[in-house]
Amino acid sequence: MLRHSTAKDIIAQEVYSAIDQVQQRERIRMADSYEKIITELKRFMDDHPSSFWGGSHYEDWYVGIAQDADTRLRWHKALGVPHKIMTASSREIAAAVELHFVRRRGCAGESGGGPNANKVYAYRMKEGTTRE
Numbered sequence: 001m002l003r004h005s006t007a008k009d010i011i012a013q014e015v016y017s018a019i020d021q022v023q024q025r026e027r028i029r030m031a032d033s034y035e036k037i038i039t040e041l042k043r044f045m046d047d048h049p050s051s052f053w054g055g056s057h058y059e060d061w062y063v064g065i066a067q068d069a070d071t072r073l074r075w076h077k078a079l080g081v082p083h084k085i086m087t088a089s090s091r092e093i094a095a096a097v098e099l100h101f102v103r104r105r106g107c108a109g110e111s112g113g114g115p116n117a118n119k120v121y122a123y124r125m126k127e128g129t130t131r132e
Helices: 007-047 069-075 091-104
Strands: 061-066 083-087 119-124
Touching: 007 083, 007 091, 007 119, 061 069, 061 091, 069 083, 069 119, 091 119
Parallel strands: none
Antiparallel strands: 061 119, 083 119
8 A cells, every 4th residue: 555645754855855965065074174184284294394304204293183272282382383273174074184194194193182172283393392
């Protein structure tokens, strides 16, 4: 027996369809944010080569995440060195960017940053900056 769709069923289907579309757009936006931050940070590192080695040499850089990146940079004593802060669309994106640079590029850094850490920060390490 075929069941006829009621107005309530049709509205429910439209709502679920709209939710699916929003979720798909969010996934695309998050992917764009991830790629954009990686591209921008890599470019920044390449534009600020190590004075000793030349090139970007990722091992000379520290990448972390924080809710308040300016405070973290002060804590690392990194305000006087080349540094960059970028805002990710979510904590998950920020953490993924951090892992990309630490695990795939060889930058210094540790996972962490707290539950609301959506800022990605990077600084070139030198004598006097801290890694902790």
